[in-house]
Amino acid sequence: MDTTVPSEKVIIIGLNTGQANYEYSMLELAELAQANHMEVIDRLDQSLDRPNAATYFGKGKVEELTQFTTAEQATTIIANDELTPSQLANLTEATKIRVIDRTALILEIFAQRAQSREAKIQVQIAQLQYRLPRLHTAANQSLDQQTGGGAGFANRGSGETQIEMDRRVIQKQIAHLRNELKEIAKSEETKRAKRDRDTIPTAALVGYTNAGKSTIMNQLVERFGVSSEKKVFEKDMLFATLDTSVRQLTLPDQKRFLLSDTVGFVSKLPTHLIEAFKSTLAEAASADLLIQVIDYSDPHHEEMMATTDETLRQIGIENIPMVYVFNKADKTEVSFPTMEGEDRVIVSAKQDSSIDLIVKVIRQHLFKDYQEATLLVPFADGHVVSYLNEHTNILDTDYLPDGTKLRLEIAPEDLHRFQKYLLTE
Numbered sequence: 001m002d003t004t005v006p007s008e009k010v011i012i013i014g015l016n017t018g019q020a021n022y023e024y025s026m027l028e029l030a031e032l033a034q035a036n037h038m039e040v041i042d043r044l045d046q047s048l049d050r051p052n053a054a055t056y057f058g059k060g061k062v063e064e065l066t067q068f069t070t071a072e073q074a075t076t077i078i079a080n081d082e083l084t085p086s087q088l089a090n091l092t093e094a095t096k097i098r099v100i101d102r103t104a105l106i107l108e109i110f111a112q113r114a115q116s117r118e119a120k121i122q123v124q125i126a127q128l129q130y131r132l133p134r135l136h137t138a139a140n141q142s143l144d145q146q147t148g149g150g151a152g153f154a155n156r157g158s159g160e161t162q163i164e165m166d167r168r169v170i171q172k173q174i175a176h177l178r179n180e181l182k183e184i185a186k187s188e189e190t191k192r193a194k195r196d197r198d199t200i201p202t203a204a205l206v207g208y209t210n211a212g213k214s215t216i217m218n219q220l221v222e223r224f225g226v227s228s229e230k231k232v233f234e235k236d237m238l239f240a241t242l243d244t245s246v247r248q249l250t251l252p253d254q255k256r257f258l259l260s261d262t263v264g265f266v267s268k269l270p271t272h273l274i275e276a277f278k279s280t281l282a283e284a285a286s287a288d289l290l291i292q293v294i295d296y297s298d299p300h301h302e303e304m305m306a307t308t309d310e311t312l313r314q315i316g317i318e319n320i321p322m323v324y325v326f327n328k329a330d331k332t333e334v335s336f337p338t339m340e341g342e343d344r345v346i347v348s349a350k351q352d353s354s355i356d357l358i359v360k361v362i363r364q365h366l367f368k369d370y371q372e373a374t375l376l377v378p379f380a381d382g383h384v385v386s387y388l389n390e391h392t393n394i395l396d397t398d399y400l401p402d403g404t405k406l407r408l409e410i411a412p413e414d415l416h417r418f419q420k421y422l423l424t425e
């Protein structure tokens with residue numbers, strides 16, 4: 001259980017420009033704050049066509065916000081949109097308390113959750129890039145503190161030099177971290193994984209955070225994985241997974257595939273984060289099939305699907321076939337497990353027959369190029385028979401005087417490889 005006591009009292013603020021998912025994005029912002037161990041005490045909204053360039057909210061509303069935060073003894077304000085450096089500075093100046101935006105909040109959560117060296121570096125890069133254009137605001141704030149008020153002319157000059165220095169330091173750090181990421185990519189383990197991907201079909205679990213991707217991965221690994229392989233972390237929280245894990249699964253008829261589980265999405269996922277996590281998400285980009293997992297019990301699941309599609313597009317993942325797993329049906333009135341059309345299943349991840357149905361839909365898409373064929377392998381090529389026994393679905397075996405006759409289901413690459421044994425009847 002999470003026993004962290006919230007230390008920040010937060011007021012969330014949002015600008016309603018008439019966008020369809022406004023209400024939902026505010027609810028989600030509150031959830032994100034809770035995920036970051038903050039206590040949301042209230043919210044303030046304004047309807048405007050577009051944000052005020054200087055202060056996000058309009059002038060009158062900023063005054064209201066200031067009174068509001070004082071009256072409620074709030075410690076922090078979180079804006080639903082990414083604030084420009086000057087909006088951030090001006091709002092901080094007006095309210096005199098900590099102001100952050102949705103982007104900074106998501107970055108903080110990611111920073112807490114990152115476990116592997118790779119995830120940690122990726123988050124650090126995103127955080128540094130977020131800070132880079134906002135250095136002068138931070139510098140102004142510290143100058144204000146030093147001089148007990150607005151910065152004088154003399155100070156401003158030295159402040160700017162300081163900013164230049166800070167900027168160079170940060171750029172160096174980013175370059176250094178990028179190099180480190182490259183080293184990780186070159187490691188033996190990463191290369192081995194890539195080799196595997198080239199020879200075995202790959203499916204990737206994608207979708208909104210908390211939809212149940214890792215749970216499905218674990219259920220599949222338990223039934224079809226190598227017994228020694230570790231389970232992945234699954235938990236009822238936003239962004240439980242920040243790394244990509246890949247597991248090899250072998251179905252009872254010897255069909256093998258790689259399954260990857262990766263970081264979940266959320267609406268308005270910061271661009272810097274998407275950029276920074278590209279290498280993690282590259283796993284999905286190279287997949288033969290995407291399995292989009294959806295929390296069907298969430299009333300906002302359609303918005304979540306739209307966000308997932310949008311995020312995939314931003315990462316540059318297009319034109320990969322996709323199947324849809326509507327999960328958590330046990331929390332709805334809908335009957336399950338059921339299949340709708342060729343590419344949709346309604347399931348509950350912790351139920352065995354649901355897992356069977358998920359496997360069925362994966363199978364139909366991932367192995368649709370597999371063919372039935374009959375091969376005659378001379379006894380001298382015994383190693384080929386062993387390979388086929390291990391890697392293909394043998395339907396029938398016959399021992400003839402000139403070799404082993406196998407009727408089997410086989411991947412197109414393997415069929416090509418063993419073409420010389422092909423029997424045409």
Ligand SMILES: Nc1nc2c(ncn2[C@@H]2O[C@H](COP(=O)(O)OP(=O)(O)OP(=O)(O)O)[C@@H](O)[C@H]2O)c(=O)[nH]1
Binds near residue numbers: 208216263328331
């Ligand atoms: N009731 C119910 N709970 C489920 C189901 N599938 C998963 N859960 C729960 O939902 C929570 C989130 O599951 P995860 O598998 O961690 O979700 P995820 O999609 O990997 O989330 P991120 O890693 O944050 O992207 C966990 O508490 C699971 O036990 C389901 O079919 N029914």
Ligand SMILES: [Mg+2]
Binds near residue numbers: 213214233241264
């Ligand atoms: Mg997960």
